[in-house]
Amino acid sequence: MLEVNHASKIFAKGTPNQKIALRNLNLSLKEGEFVTVLGSNGAGKSTLFNAICGSFILDEGSIRLDGRDITFLSEHKRARQIGRLFQDPMKGTAPNLTIEENLALSYSRNSKGLFSKAVGKKERELFREKLRTFDMGLEDRMKTKIGLLSGGQRQVVTLLMSTIVTPKLLLLDEHTAALDPATSEKVMEITNRIVKENNINTLMITHNMASALVTGNRTIMLDDGEIIFDMTEEKRKGMTVSDLMVMYSEKKQQNFDNDRILLSN
Amino acid sequence: MSVFIGSMELGLLYAIMVMGIYISFRVLNIPDLTTEGSFTFGLVISALFVTKGHPVLGLFMAIAAGAVAGIVTGFLQTKMNIHPVLAGILTMSGLYSINLWVLDGSSNLTLLGTESIYTMLRSQFEGLSRDTVELMIGAVIVLIVIVILYFFFQTELGLAIRATGDNPDMVRASSINVDTMKMIALAISNGLIALCGGLITQYQSFADVNSGVGTLVVGLASVIIGEVFFGRRSLTIGFISCVAGSVIYRYIIAIAINSQWFPAYMLKLVSSIIVALALALPVIKTKIVESKAKRRRKSC
Numbered sequence: 001m002l003e004v005n006h007a008s009k010i011f012a013k014g015t016p017n018q019k020i021a022l023r024n025l026n027l028s029l030k031e032g033e034f035v036t037v038l039g040s041n042g043a044g045k046s047t048l049f050n051a052i053c054g055s056f057i058l059d060e061g062s063i064r065l066d067g068r069d070i071t072f073l074s075e076h077k078r079a080r081q082i083g084r085l086f087q088d089p090m091k092g093t094a095p096n097l098t099i100e101e102n103l104a105l106s107y108s109r110n111s112k113g114l115f116s117k118a119v120g121k122k123e124r125e126l127f128r129e130k131l132r133t134f135d136m137g138l139e140d141r142m143k144t145k146i147g148l149l150s151g152g153q154r155q156v157v158t159l160l161m162s163t164i165v166t167p168k169l170l171l172l173d174e175h176t177a178a179l180d181p182a183t184s185e186k187v188m189e190i191t192n193r194i195v196k197e198n199n200i201n202t203l204m205i206t207h208n209m210a211s212a213l214v215t216g217n218r219t220i221m222l223d224d225g226e227i228i229f230d231m232t233e234e235k236r237k238g239m240t241v242s243d244l245m246v247m248y249s250e251k252k253q254q255n256f257d258n259d260r261i262l263l264s265n
Numbered sequence: 266m267s268v269f270i271g272s273m274e275l276g277l278l279y280a281i282m283v284m285g286i287y288i289s290f291r292v293l294n295i296p297d298l299t300t301e302g303s304f305t306f307g308l309v310i311s312a313l314f315v316t317k318g319h320p321v322l323g324l325f326m327a328i329a330a331g332a333v334a335g336i337v338t339g340f341l342q343t344k345m346n347i348h349p350v351l352a353g354i355l356t357m358s359g360l361y362s363i364n365l366w367v368l369d370g371s372s373n374l375t376l377l378g379t380e381s382i383y384t385m386l387r388s389q390f391e392g393l394s395r396d397t398v399e400l401m402i403g404a405v406i407v408l409i410v411i412v413i414l415y416f417f418f419q420t421e422l423g424l425a426i427r428a429t430g431d432n433p434d435m436v437r438a439s440s441i442n443v444d445t446m447k448m449i450a451l452a453i454s455n456g457l458i459a460l461c462g463g464l465i466t467q468y469q470s471f472a473d474v475n476s477g478v479g480t481l482v483v484g485l486a487s488v489i490i491g492e493v494f495f496g497r498r499s500l501t502i503g504f505i506s507c508v509a510g511s512v513i514y515r516y517i518i519a520i521a522i523n524s525q526w527f528p529a530y531m532l533k534l535v536s537s538i539i540v541a542l543a544l545a546l547p548v549i550k551t552k553i554v555e556s557k558a559k560r561r562r563k564s565c
Contacts, residue, residue, distance in 0.1 A: 080440040084438055093435055096431045097424075102428075102435075104421070105436070112421070115420045115421070115422060119419070161439070
């Protein structure tokens, strides 16, 4: 499904600020996998997402999506098959456009032609029906400007926008982190439902280790630009947060020891 | 009475330019200085075609010329990553030479005695007075432009352009090329501005390469005056408020000149002050509120 092969990226190469963001990273997703991504700040989680989305082009390595090489494809062309949500609910919607206009814009991936009416009767009906399933009353506010909605509501609309034309891959970058606990739970529940219903391959960054272990069916942890562990469903069953912490510090210690050997030689 | 009708006529014609400026300034959120060049570009192109005996074709060529100017600015902004204001200045400055070149090196051209859409339609409707015909031309063209824009901005392309000014990241995430959207919007904006120039030259039977100076500020002032009366609501109301703003602006000028509050050469200064004040208003308001609050707490 998604294949990231030997991905490397160095920012500000050759300057004192050089930062190795991705280190020969390999990741392969099977059909229908929902992977949670853990890692401390600066581990390269968002960089990995940016690489997949095409915000920059890799220094080394390749990316394939559904058998197609997308390594050098421009960002907006990749977006046809990749949906993405950010932590900031403001980022995914246009505040001065109404709910239905925002939805119509992402629905235009199914374009009927540039000069066809964006929000027709059929579209409006479809949007209303989809919004109703969220049970947030949004279906009655389709002509409200998105800027007037709360963060949680905006995030739900963004979620619908990025999945209304089913993407091959959904990238969630801590999309519930800016929301209050109750809203966050609700958004998470909707996310799970949408992903399951449409069987979308998903990568989700989170800092909540407990939820990372129970959400989806695979968990990976990144550190310093590489995947330090990768647990499929069976392996992570019965894992607790403290097990995870122990594994993490062991791995860190190992790296530290390796460095020491290297330096003492 | 003739001042009253004259201002109305000018207001309607300039409304087309104001709508063009509205698209770049309010929809795309870019102050586009190409305006000053593309207005004159449309004007001289239209004048050139009038002298060759093709006034109607001249208007369409003016639109095309303005659109090309807009695409150049858009290209500099997006593909070459030049600051939007500077990109506009570069195009405007370059167009100055091109405009002189169109007029064969002379800085002005009189169109007296040639056939324009005004002379054509005046002879077509002989029963009507000259003013009525001129007013109708302005009103009909403005109406056509509004109707086209109304439908255009409801299409998928139009929606994508509106979203580009609002949140480009989201547009990119919806698999739409943001750079192309900006270029198309600037092409439409400058096409309208050039059409306005093309009409003005036929209206006054005269072309001058310096007539674009200050048009952006005039346009912005009209946009802002319109918004004072209509508020900032939907896009269609925005376009209607542009027309109102443009007409009101002409009346303010006519009144000011007739009552001799200030000499005609002060117009550009007054326009600049109107725009500066209108843009500064939000800041001034909060400052006033803050200082009031301060004083209240000090006196306690």
